[in-house]
Every structure is written in C-alpha cells, then in structure tokens.
Amino acid sequence: MASTTYRGVGWIGLGSMGCAMATNVQKLLLREGRPVLKFWNRTASRGAPLVSLGASGCDSIERLVTECDIIFISTSDDTALISIVDQILDVQKLDGKVFVDTTTVHPNTTKETSDRLKSRSAAFIAAPVFGATPAAESGSVLMAMAGPGKAVEIVAPFGKGVIARDVMVVSDQPEQASLLKTLGNFIVAGTMEIIGEAQVLAEKSKLGTGTLEKLLELNFPGLAHSDSTRMTQGVYLPEEGTSPWSNLNLGIKDVQHGISCAKDAGTRLRVAEVALENMMRAKDFSDAHGGRPLDSSSGYGIIRQDAGLDFESDFVKERDAKKQHGDSK
Numbered sequence: 001m002a003s004t005t006y007r008g009v010g011w012i013g014l015g016s017m018g019c020a021m022a023t024n025v026q027k028l029l030l031r032e033g034r035p036v037l038k039f040w041n042r043t044a045s046r047g048a049p050l051v052s053l054g055a056s057g058c059d060s061i062e063r064l065v066t067e068c069d070i071i072f073i074s075t076s077d078d079t080a081l082i083s084i085v086d087q088i089l090d091v092q093k094l095d096g097k098v099f100v101d102t103t104t105v106h107p108n109t110t111k112e113t114s115d116r117l118k119s120r121s122a123a124f125i126a127a128p129v130f131g132a133t134p135a136a137e138s139g140s141v142l143m144a145m146a147g148p149g150k151a152v153e154i155v156a157p158f159g160k161g162v163i164a165r166d167v168m169v170v171s172d173q174p175e176q177a178s179l180l181k182t183l184g185n186f187i188v189a190g191t192m193e194i195i196g197e198a199q200v201l202a203e204k205s206k207l208g209t210g211t212l213e214k215l216l217e218l219n220f221p222g223l224a225h226s227d228s229t230r231m232t233q234g235v236y237l238p239e240e241g242t243s244p245w246s247n248l249n250l251g252i253k254d255v256q257h258g259i260s261c262a263k264d265a266g267t268r269l270r271v272a273e274v275a276l277e278n279m280m281r282a283k284d285f286s287d288a289h290g291g292r293p294l295d296s297s298s299g300y301g302i303i304r305q306d307a308g309l310d311f312e313s314d315f316v317k318e319r320d321a322k323k324q325h326g327d328s329k
C-alpha cells in the first residue's frame with residue numbers, strides 16, 4: 001500500500017456492483033489492519049453483508065464524507081450521481097479529499113462532476129468498470145481510471161488485485177475514462193445483438209444453439225461465447241425473484257450514452273440504434289409482466305419474437321416450471 005495519511009475510506013452506493021466492490025475493499029482494509037470501511041446506501045439494509053464483515057454504516061452522506069478522505073461512489077445513473085454530488089457539496093470542508101466514481105455515466109456528467117468538486121479543492125477520478133456482477137464479486141473486473149496523477153496514485157492500491165484484475169490508466173481528464181467505458185458498452189451491446197441474431201437463426205434452422213455455442217467457445221472465446229451462454233442459460237430472463245446480472249434499464253442508459261457521444265462527435269453508432277430498439281421493446285415486455293426485472297441481454301427475447309419464437313426459450317420455460325413446481329410442494 002502506498003504511504004498515505006488518509007483517515008478513512010468510504011463507499012457510497014451498495015447496488016449489485018457497489019456491494020461487491022466495497023466488500024473487496026473492506027477485505028483489504030481488514031487484511032492490512034486499517035480502519036474499517038464506512039459506507040452509506042439509500043436503502044440502509046443493503047449494507048448488512050458489509051456489516052457482517054466489520055464495516056461501519058453511516059446515516060448520511062454528509063457524515064461519511066466528513067469522516068473519510070477517499071470516497072468511492074457506485075450508483076445507477078447520471079441523475080443519481082448528480083444528486084449524490086449535490087449532497088457531497090453540502091459538506092463544509094472537502095479540501096484534499098479524493099472521490100472515485102465507478103458509475104457508468106455520460107462523459108459530460110463526469111466532466112461536470114469533476115469541475116464541481118475541483119472548485120472545492122477536492123480531486124475526482126472516473127473509474128468505471130468492465131464486467132458484470134460475478135466479476136465484481138471475484139475482483140476480476142477491468143477498471144479504467146482517469147483523473148489527476150497524484151489522486152490516481154493514492155487510489156491505485158485499491159484497484160489492481162482488489163477491486164479489479166487490472167487497471168487501465170487512461171488520461172488526466174476524468175471524462176476520457178467515461179468515454180472509453182461508453183465505447184466498451186457499445187461493443188458489448190453490439191455483440192449481444194449479433195450473437196442473439198445468430199442463436200435465433202441456429203435454433204430456427206435446426207443447426208441447434210449448442211452447436212453454435214461450441215463454435216463460439218472454440219473459435220470466438222471470451223465475449224461472444226459468454227454472451228451466448230447468457231442467452232442459452234436463461235440469464236437474459238432471470239428467474240422470478242432473482243436480480244439480473246446487469247439490469248436492462250442500466251443497459252439502455254449505456255447504449256443511449258454511446259449514441260449521444262457519437263452524435264456529438266459527428267458520427268453514428270447504427271448497430272447501437274438497432275440494439276437499443278430491441279432493448280426498449282424488451283422493457284415493454286418487462287412492463288407488461290409486472291415490471292419483471294430483465295438482464296441487459298434481453299433484446300434476445302425480442303429477436304426471438306420477431307422470428308416467431310416465444311420470448312421465453314425452452315430452457316427458461318423448463319427452469320421456471322421446475323421452480324413453480326418446487327414452490328407449490
């Protein structure tokens with residue numbers, strides 16, 4: 001750990017990503033005998049797993065920020081981040097504190113946040129992460145970091161080997177990390193669209209989804225293969241009562257950021273536009289089913305419907321029937 005004199009590390013936001021990453025930070029602090037992690041979440045009960053690891057909950061953002069010098073943030077979107085930063089700015093003394101935002105937001109929001117905190121002599125680092133909740137739990141996400149060099153150095157011990165498998169330092173301008181994350185999300189959403197279409201063709205033409213998945217495993221390992229399993233293993237339509245790996249609403253926000261950034265730069269992400277249309281229609285499906293949470297890969301269900309198949313694959317139908325049978329016993 002770098003020789004730092006900070007008094008405390010804090011974490012704001014314990015959603016599925018935030019809780020997983022904060023857990024890894026708390027484990028590091030415990031290992032190193034440092035003061036425990038302080039945390040705040042809008043829904044306080046979500047802090048229970050951290051409390052069981054010895055971390056300490058704060059009853060307000062103000063208290064957390066007052067007591068900590070390095071403060072991580074993980075919240076859902078731009079509006080939530082702005083509202084959290086509004087509360088941070090209510091704290092009297094922010095000089096020298098380092099804020100690290102792992103939320104996926106539009107680069108313009110990152111720049112505005114950085115400017116607002118800089119005007120109060122605090123440092124701001126954008127540190128969005130690549131990888132879904134299971135990767136956050138195992139500390140194997142990739143983290144992009146951008147911000148002032150000194151602040152990046154202070155925060156580095158929490159990056160590689162703790163929150164992330166690796167850290168890519170992008171620039172001293174925080175918004176560049178958000179732009180990189182937006183491009184990464186475009187690649188993810190575009191790949192999901194391609195794999196969804198390919199899997200539907202494989203199913204309809206009787207080649208079979210398993211044969212295509214084997215090809216993906218042998219010849220296109222990594223993203224293409226994992227997207228395929230996300231579809232064939234029913235992750236796209238999570239079992240009732242379970243959380244998606246990556247919420248569809250957040251995925252829609254991410255793809256919209258990409259389309260907006262492209263427009264600002266005088267170009268277009270046409271594949272993103274196709275993916276977005278399917279994701280918006282998947283959201284309609286969710287709304288029509290009592291707001292059932294869907295994964296960001298659920299555009300696959302729409303590709304299925306457009307090809308005359310049910311939104312629910314056979315795998316999903318069997319899984320849900322088994323669950324219902326189990327519940328009714």
Ligand SMILES: NC(=O)c1ccc[n+]([C@@H]2O[C@H](COP(=O)([O-])OP(=O)(O)OC[C@H]3O[C@@H](n4cnc5c(N)ncnc54)[C@H](OP(=O)(O)O)[C@@H]3O)[C@@H](O)[C@H]2O)c1
Nearest residue numbers: 013014015016017042043075076080103104132133246250
């Ligand atoms: N999940 C993924 O696979 C994944 C992967 C990479 C990046 N990301 C990005 O990481 C971020 C977090 O994702 P997630 O999946 O952890 O989201 P999530 O599970 O929906 O959690 C969202 C968090 O934000 C809090 N929140 C929402 N609105 C708020 C507000 N107005 N004020 C204060 N707190 C608020 C929630 O508090 P409550 O608990 O009170 O609701 C919760 O702690 C998102 O930007 C997402 O795009 C997600």
